[in-house]
Every structure is written in structure tokens, then in C-alpha cells.
Amino acid sequence: MQAIMTPEEMAAVDAAASEPVEELVERAGAAIARAAVELLGGTYGRRVVVLAGKGNNGADGRAAADRLRRRGVRCTVVDAADAPPTLPAADLVIDAAYGTGFRGSFQPPAVADPTTPVLAVDIPSGVSGLTGDASGSPWPAVRTVTFAALKPGLLLGEGPGLAGQVVLADIGLDVSGARAWRVEAEDVAAWLPARPTDSHKWKAAAWLVAGSPGMVGAAHLATRAAQRAGAGYVRLSTPGSDQDPFAPTEAVVVALAAEGWASTVLDGEDRFGALAVGPGLGTGAGDAEQVRLLVAGSRSPVVVDGDGLRALGPGAAEAISERAPDAGPVVLTPHDGEFEALDGGPPEAGRFAAARRLAGATGAVVLLKGPTTLMARPDGHVWATTTGDARLASAGTGDVLTGTVVALLAQGMPADRAASAAAYLHGRAGALAWRRGLVAGDVVDQLPAALSELPGG
Template sequence: MLMIPIVTPSEMKSIDASSDQPLDVLIQRAGSAVAWSARKFLSGTYGKRVVVIYGKGNNGKDGRVAASYLRKWGIKTIEYSVSETPKQLPKCDLVIDAAYGTGIRGEYFAPITDAPVIAVDIPSGIDGLTGEVMGLPMHSNWTITFQALKPGHLIPPGSNYVGDIEIIDIGLDTSHIETFLIQRSDITTWLPKKLTTEHKWKSACWIIGGSAGMDGALSLAAEAAQRAGSGYVRISTPGTMPIGPIEAVSHFIAEEGWEDDFRNNADRFSSGIIGPGLAVSSSNIKSIQKAVSDSEIPLVVDGGAIKALGENLEILQARKSDTIFTPHEREFEDLVGSRPSPRRIEDVRSAAKLTNSIVLLKGPITVVANPEGRCLVVANGDHRLATAGTGDVLAGIIGAFLAQGVPSMEAAAMGAWVHAEAGQFLFKYGMVASDLINLIPEVLHETDVG
């Protein structure tokens, strides 16, 4: 199965305009698809009543074509233009919302109805780019969109209005699109394959983190890396011998100048993680910058280490191996100087280009981008992950995938997907970060066997 493309409303407009198919043909295909979806939703036609709300644009034309098909099938269908729609819709079995779609400008206040709703493209009143609510939209049971998802389908609060989404192919070309939603089928193809010749050093990961009162972050990252498949995990905290999982190997590094130890020994490792629980002291900032500058292995940079590198982005321009940043919104500001706007995908793509790195922005959806503009979106997480320490677990998972040879972009996106999927196994309330760790192998096994 191919990855699901995501396009902005302006990109979709360009795709429409560049099609060699006449607009009328595309509208007929879209409207027909909406009608068939409505018929399927209604489980038949006899005695059914449908209300269609249509606007002036192509979205409204799609709705009117759908209405014509429904009438041919014997369904009593009432059409209202946006300006003529009553505040309270008449009793019906289904409402088709074709008022505005992604072309909305200004607010939309939907009529009242207790009938189920199918939205054409996106619920009217949801910003297709940002997911912001503009007025008072209807909550749809089902959204029928065409050729590709829009960011507003995935980003809250808009994602709370779309219901189930069906993507209909109407013959438009999206082959040039570089932003995709990640699904289980994608993860299955990326999972690292274990060979009979494996040994622990083939997937070794070195984690530098922890500090007074923050050694738990280092332990969480280390245990997550082990559970995600790293064969050998070394842990180090500047100036002290860390205590972590019994299977991890503690290694002393000096409180100051520890970058020399890292540089001289990192070549034995396939990946490194710098930052979980690491104190942002002046000596650590210098060591972090030097360690990243000198290192020739792929690195995950998390926590306070993000701020250290945000102070000197020039270091990243010359790095030959990949760097993966894993910020939340405040750390994103530490990295690039401003918090992400509602245009999250665009902001992450810009940050990746600025830093010459892969940037993974955590949040209600996780967005991963590389400097070339490719972008992967993970949307299977929820509020359960909004608790202390889950970011350390995520860093450990990504570091383990890197150590097993998964390409950096895929390692970051797969790490976010596995991390979120583990959360789905847990209670909706009371989860703590360590609960995720023992579920990582279960998620990997289920994904591998389908």
C-alpha cells in the first residue's frame, strides 16, 4: 500500500489546475463518489431523506452532483444554498455538507440537525491548512476527500470534526507530493530484519544524559532503546557513574571535556543519543556542541541538548551523518527562535532546512521533516503521551532504530508511530512513561506479523 499523501489547500488548487481532465469531469467523479458513499452510509434508498447544503464553489458543485444521483436512485433529496439554509434543518436521514470545504474564507455557522453528516472534502468551517475552527461547524460522521488528505483533517481541533475519512481517487496526479501520513503498512516495510549473523555491537547505541534529580530520563531512554532492538546500550552521565537498567552498560565520562571520550570511542556504536535529562550547564553546552560537531555517527538530540545546539546552528551545516532533533513546542523555540504556528507542517519543514537536520516536532500530531523538504506525519497518538518522560522513551526508540540501520527519516517516523501505538494499549488515565516500555516489543511483534 502506498503512503497517503497530504497536500495543503493551495497545493490541491494547483493540482486541480494542472490536471489534463476537464473540471466538469472531475466534479462529476467527485459528486458521484459522494453519492455512492451516502448510499452506502444509508444502507439503501427506500424511504430515505437527504439534505444537501451547497456553496458557490467546486465543493458545492460536488454536492449538487451528488444530489442528482441520489434523486435518480429514488432518495428524496432537498438542496439548500448556504444563504437559504434554515437554522434548523428538516428531519432527514443524512446531511451532506458541501458548503465550503477547504476554500472557506471567514466563519461558517452550520444549521442545527440531529441527523448524521457526510462532509465533502472537509467539514465547512474547518481551516484545511491549520485545523482551526472558523465559526460553528457540524461534527461529521464521515468525510469524503479527494486524492489526498489535508492538514486540517489531522490537526486538532479540526480532526475532532471529520469523523471517519475516505480518500477517493478522481484521477489527479499527486506523484510529486512529499508529505505523507504514516500507517501500519509503512512501518511493516521499514522494520529492521534480524540476521543469523547478528551480534550486540551491530546495533549498539550510546546515550549521554542524566543529571542530579534527572537520572530517570536516562534510564527511560536506555530501557526503551533496549526494548526497541538495540543489542548493546551504553549510558553515561558527565561526572558520575550512572545507574540504569541492569542490562545497560554504565560508562564514566568526565564532568568537563567529555566530548573527547565520546569522539574517541563513538566509532564502535551505530547511533548515539544526547540530551535525556542532561543538565544545560555552560560546560555541557560546549561539550554537546563539540561532540555533535566531531561525531561521525547518526545522533538523536533531545531535551536540553536541543537548546545547546540552537545556540550554534553552524555546527550542523558541516555534519556528514544525520542529526535528529526531537523537540516539543518550547524546545522548538530553543532550536529555531520561535514556537511553531498553526501551520505546523510548513514550520517543521523550514526548521529542518535551517538546521540541515531531521526535525521531529512532538504534539497533537507528530511532524517529521528533512532538509530536502520530505515530510512524514504520525497521527495515531493522543493525550496519554502528554506526561513527563515520554519524550525520553521516544528518543530511546529512535536511537535503537538508527542503531539497527533504519534510514534516519524512517527511524524518526517509525519511532513516533511505535511510541504512539504503545500508548493505545494503555488506560486513558493514569499512564506514566515507563508503562510504554514493555509494550514496545508487543507493538513491534504485532506490526511485523500483521
């Protein structure tokens, strides 16, 4: 996993460093120079313009310019505070004007040739290191070299689109105190449990309470995803429906009464590794009460999504607090609107803090969905996944994520890892599917491919 630290946290790490600032600047300059040479494709006859501010970012840029000059690159350093309207012509522009602590609006000079690539130092100037919000007119970079840890602003808001390819450079700073990390393929591969030789379907059984009469699409998507993500047996129950002829062939459909159904699930949950409730369930008062009873009374790990989240609403913490001390964890999987139903307001631009707050308040693992999906534990640790893209902004993809989470829980994965791994695989499955015209069912179909491409998969 790659550490993620806020600008404030990184400032504390910088202050605690045992190496002198000059040494850290030289290391940063070396990393920038290496990236510049790669982008230039060589050094002979190449021209580089560095826009350098007065802070550490500017110092890093100047150190890079010194190294590039020694390799034969013609470098011009322009002071960001006294820049001309248009920069000199160059083969590469290095944006070392302002770093993660910048306040204000960045209005850079024009680049002589608009097609000239830009290499950003730590974060594109004008982009908030905390939220990813852009102020002014930041240059879009083709690559950003950031140091020691990723910054939230490289993962949120406009940050990813302006940062380009992000390269994390180790310059010797101690980031072991990080409370947030980005999940990588190697992490997911290490977390997935191996199937024992004596495995059978009940060793990874999941029960989904989802859908409503005439509205079963979400339930079917979640069920199919659970099957593809490794659940050996999937039971699907739709309150008020005693038959579902179009349910996935391999699913076992078990009827639930329209009213008072929570007690039936609680009485029969013993053989199941995990439960999921909410996709397509409806928002009637009776169902809302049953969701609360199920969450409060279940001893199994429970995933709550969609209408289940709206059923819990501001009472989520109360329902979760009533669970038995030895009951399994609860995973809440809200998008922004569902987050508002739980928390009373939308997640602010500082999404890491918002996810932490909801997890801490409810005692649940919170999977806050978005372009960068965040998993927050009640203790404040956050894992981020960045595998998804805009193709997942399609009806039903959240139901696919729910099915993936419950399948991993049913296989015995801890809730934080199951949620994070599911988000990673969900994003990769979307990326492996069609570039245009993708629907949620396509994501389900690509889950086995996403699992197979993992190291050792």
C-alpha cells in the same frame, strides 16, 4: 503512504487535470454517495439534506444528491447562501457548503435533530485546509470524504476532531508531486531491517548520554525504549555519575566525567551505530558546551532531545555544519517549547512549513512532536504520523521517543525513516496501553506489541 497537499497545491493539481471538471465532480459525487449509503445503512425510506455552496464542494454535494435520488433516497439540497435557520429533518446531513479555500466564519443552520450524523465533503466547512483552525461553529462530522490527497487541516489543530473518520477517495487526480505524506503501518513494516543470521549485539549498539546526578528518570526511559525498539546493546552514561544502581538491568552503565565528557564519547563511538544526547541532562553551561562539541565532532548518527536541544539553541545550524562530510545525520526531536529555543519562535499554525524551515536551516532531520508528529527533511519533504493521542501528553514520553529513534538508527535505518517509524510506533504503543492513568513506562512496555502488530510482524 498517503499524499498530503495544501489547498494551494491541490488547486494547482486541479488546474492541471486532463479530465474536465464535470467528470471530476461526478467521481467525487459517487464517492460521497457511497459513504452516505454506508452511514445510512441502506436507502429505503432514508432522508438526506445536502447543504451546498456555490463552489466545487457544492457541485460535489449536488452530484452526490443526484446519485442518491437514483437509489431511492429522498434528498433535499439547501443553498448554503440562503439556508433557513433550521434544516429539514433528515437521517443524514451532507456538509458540502465550503471547501479548503474558505475564508471567513462559518455559522451553519441548526440541524433539526442534533443527533443526526454529518458527512463532510473534502473538509468540514469552516475548517482551514492549511492549519486545521476552525472559524465560527463548524458541524462535527462523523466522516469526511476527501479527494486525491489529505489536507493538512485534517491532521492539525481542531481539524481531526471535527472531521471524524477521514476517507481518502481517488478521483483520478495526479498527486505524484506531493512533498508530504502520512505514514502507514505498511510503510513502517517495509522499512524495518531484518536481523541477519550472523547478528550480534554490536551490530545495533546505541550510546545514550542522558540524565544528571539525582535526575535519571529520563535517561532510564530512553534506555529502556532503545532496548525494546531493537538495540542489541545500550550503553548509558550520565555525566558526573559513576554509578546508577537503578538503571535498566540489561543496560551497560559507563561513567563519564562531570566536565569535558564529549571527548570521551567521541573517542569511543566507533563501535556504536548511533548516539543520543540530552534527555534529563541539565542545562548547565558546561554541559551545553559539551553537547555542541559532541554534535559537531561525532561521526555517528546523533539524536538530540530535551536539554540537548536547549544546549544547541540558535547555534544548532553552526554545530551541525561543522560535522565531517561523511558523518552520519542529526535528528532533532523538539516539542513546541524546544522548537522555539532552536528557531527563535514557536511553530506557527502552519506546522508543516515550520518543520520544513527548521530542517532546511539546520541541515538536520526534524521530528516536530505534537498530536500529529511531523518529520521534515532538509530538502522539504515531510512525513506525518497520526497514531498518537492525548494519552502521550505525559512526562517522559518524549524520552521514550528518543530511545526508539536511536535504536532504529543503530539498526541502520536512514534518519528520515527511523524518525518517522519511531513516531509511528511510539503512537501505537501509547494507543495499546491504558486508556487512563498511562505513564511513559507503559509506552515502553507496549513497544514490542506495536512492532508485532505490523504487517508481517
